[in-house]
Amino acid sequence: MIASQLRSMWLVFKHLFSRNATVQYPEQKPYLAPRYRGRIVLTRDPNGDERCVACNLCAVACPPDCISLQKTEDEDGRWRPEYFRINFSRCIMCGLCEDACPTYAIQLTPDFEMCEYDRQNMVYEKEDLLISGPGKYHEYSFYNVAGKAIAGKDKGDAENEAEPINVKSLNL
């Protein structure tokens, strides 16, 4: 009993001489790796078009159900979110939306410092989330891989696609 208390006192005393582990946040910032899972951004493909195709997979993967969006289709045939909203006051930064995203549009960033006096300001829209670059995946463009035709990329133009069949040919 006494021995245990003496041991504890000794351990505490010893710490007087060890290096301080406390970081003076926010003046002093810790190093966060580029793949640290903070808040999300929406990236663009190498052409500068929005990568998000409004597939809704992030919304359904989201455990606190804090992502909502609506698909719309542009004249060029691309799917795009009419609105994309995330309620960061509910977000748990789990990164499941990034995992679910089939187009690398959603990427997590090391930014986690979102403090607001008004919770309403924690609701981010697409305009708040879009960045101007491709994020961590420089070359990837969904429509180059997927077979859906859009303006400027017809059937047969995607990766590993053969020329479209002419059904009215001899079909040999």
Added chain:
Amino acid sequence: MPTITVDGEQYQVDEDQNLLSACLAQGINLPYFCWHPAMGSVGACRQCAVIEYKDAGDQRGRLVMSCMTPVKDGGIYSVNAENAQEFRGGIIEDLMTNHPHDCPVCEEGGECHLQDMTEMSGHTNRRYRGTKRTHHNQYLGPFINHEMNRCIACYRCTRFYRDYAGGDDLQPLGRNNQVYFGRQQDGILENGFSGNLVEVCPTGVFTDKTFSEHFVRKWDLQTAPSICEHCAVGCNTAPGAREAGNGQDVILRRVVNLYNRDINGYFLCDRGRFGYDYVNSDARIKSVLAARSEQMIGSTAEAGDKVHVEIPPETAVRQLAQQLDAVQKGQRRLLGIGSPRTSLENNFALRSLVTPENFYSGLNGREQELLQLIDSIQRDDRVHSPSTPEIEHADAVLILGEDIDNTAPRIALAVRQAARNRQKTHAQSLNIPLWQDASVRQLRGEHSPIIFAGTELTGLADIASATLFDTPEKVALFADAVSQLIRGADPASLSLTTAERELAVRTADILAAAERPLIISGCASRYGDIIRGAGSIAAALADKSAAPGHLYLACPEANSLGLVQLQEPGHGSLEQLASRLQSNADDKTPISLLIVENDLYRRADHETLETIFSRADEVILLDSLLNDTARRADLIYPAAATAESQGTFINSNGLAQRYYAVYEGLGYIQESWRWLADAARFCTQKSTALAAVASWQHSTDLSDALAGEFSQFAPLATLGPDEDYRIDGLKVARQSHRSSGRTAVRAKARVAEFPPHQDPDAPMTFSMEGIHNAGLTPLQANIWSPGWNSNQSILKFQQGIGGARKGANGGIQLQRQAQRIPAWTIPSHEATTAATSDNQLRMLPLYRLFGSDELSANAAAIASVIDKPFVRLNKEDAAELGLQEGDWLELEVDSARYRLEATLSATQPAGTVGVPCGIPQLASLMPELPGPAALKRVESQATSASGETL
């Protein structure tokens, strides 16, 4: 019942089935593509392979395609054997080599049978590195989107479209790996059941274009069981809705089929599937509107039209309450006009509020008489109204005066299956099981007899064995002749032409010889004697065979038959209302006219309406869409559409079916009966009737009251659970268990979450909380099962493949008092032919799948394919008048003029012209059909051009 062993478990199965459906019926997860429960097997996809063992000692077994294997008593099979799994995995890997991998931008994603089967087969890693075969897409019209690269060549689309629905413009083109499912060239799919391709296609080749306009994934749709409001067949539907999230309110996103074995089975018509969009249309009434009292300086409104402004709902309810108070004091008279397109509850609420003697059906005299005739014929116990499976089993069909393709499309699809019964009997005699689809269809021979007599036959023309195109009077004479012949009359005694007599004799012989004859008729020709004739044929057949004669009588609207139950025969038509107002013209008591969900301009002629509107001091309308009647109304309340409310419809079979609110109507929209009950609550003094109206809180209160007041509605008290019903203490959830975006969808307006709406009418929640198992309750419309995200999962909720749904279907037959068909002899031909003056022709109504129905014509996609107004002439008549296809004609009817383009037809009865019934530009012509009209040739469509009388 044979016993089979699958993976060591023993199962009792149905002997008429193939192994695949037997396994699926037992709940075994076995992947498949080309098999469809309604269309049988063709063995095209090789996905359902299992191992069949010779006997208990056989360790190796052999691979068989389960869909092509009949079940054998004592058979031993394995679904999970390693080589069967490996084979199925290989097949799906091959099917996926050309897949475009565009699931994120595919409308099918999340409810895709291909996704489900790929998962089920365990194909998770793509090894193929070669190039993918590609195809160009086609434009297939405003309903269906085409994305051919997603195809796995299962042939389900063309098997449905061509073999099942009788279309011929969708074909498999090309060969081998390059096979292409499309049309010869871009163009609108012609068949009226093309929408089913969306559900039949196991991949995303055919998707719903209207849904894509406001797309969400299946898991995000809020659903409830509903009844299609676009005709009287009463198909069960599952509309899906979801909040818009961009500041606007909820949008109704789509309608899909909700399996009900006895009515729609697996398929809906295109009007039912794509007509839902009227709910989102610009013509929707969303707030209370009142007519402006001040004079306008300039306005484009016509005389009598009113210009409306929005007013707060409370003010409006108080205004109505004041009028009700005045009525109680005898200072005002209140008249109510009901509607065949709204629920029994709404009609009953109005009837209770205005008292039965002041309640009018909102139908014209002719229409009401026809419906009451149908009602009285169906009450005869010698007559049975057949369900869809019964229609599909008929071995001889006689259709009288009803173009069912356009008035009761789902019934026409059933008749098309009936045409194959001779082939099926042949197959059975050769011991070919009926699920062997390709083998059965190869058998040659004639169709089962389908005989048509009427004005126009559109879709069924290719399978009709005999047709008689003539005026309604002649069709009635023909029907009467057939019934007399069945009763043994001498053919020589009939006053028919030789050709007609021959056909009548043949028809009578066919019907009398048939084991399951079926007569179909209805209101379409608007001629009572045809319906009477159909009734007497059915009675004659019943007397002959001692079993009830099958007679399907098609009503025009979703609740037509329900509405006439509320009326005394011969009372309550719009003409009677007009004459009552006319005769009481001296009575200076102000009159309030309360119209519930009815556009009177489609019902009664101009004169009747002017009498009604000019005598009414206050016209109050409760409706969902702005229409011509709304322009005359002083006060307009926004009424809930079918998908936004709960109620009961009576279909053409006399089946009471309940529909449930899918979502809360936006803005101030609520059920018509709630507006009436609200007004009754604001009254200072309440009579007993008014107190009853004021006391109604739940939709079920009204159906209970209906059950108490009318003996035929007694079953309504037990129809569907009331709002206090719970399963394990829980309500039923409208949203799926994985509904997304709950904490974000409304966050733009307010970050804090709102509680979900409470439903006062049904034991269901507007959230994801509650029961999700569609097998436990008929209340759930979200058909989903683990691993089965597509609509194919319905097989998990059936009592055997193609059986009734688990948890029971909602419909109950009305308890109408049995009575004999009233005695009737057909008036002589001369007496019935209306005398026409020289340049007058007789107009006969023609029906169109798109356009003839009032509500669906307001859906954007349907509106884009409605026929331009036309008038159809007999070719010989036209030649005599010197008219050609495409000439412009002016039709003068009762002082109104319509400019129409002439089309010629060989089958239009001579001396008559066919006019499309109910299409938006000609809606006001509806009450005049059939009737006389003068025809004039004009130079162009422009109304200023002068014309030459023909």
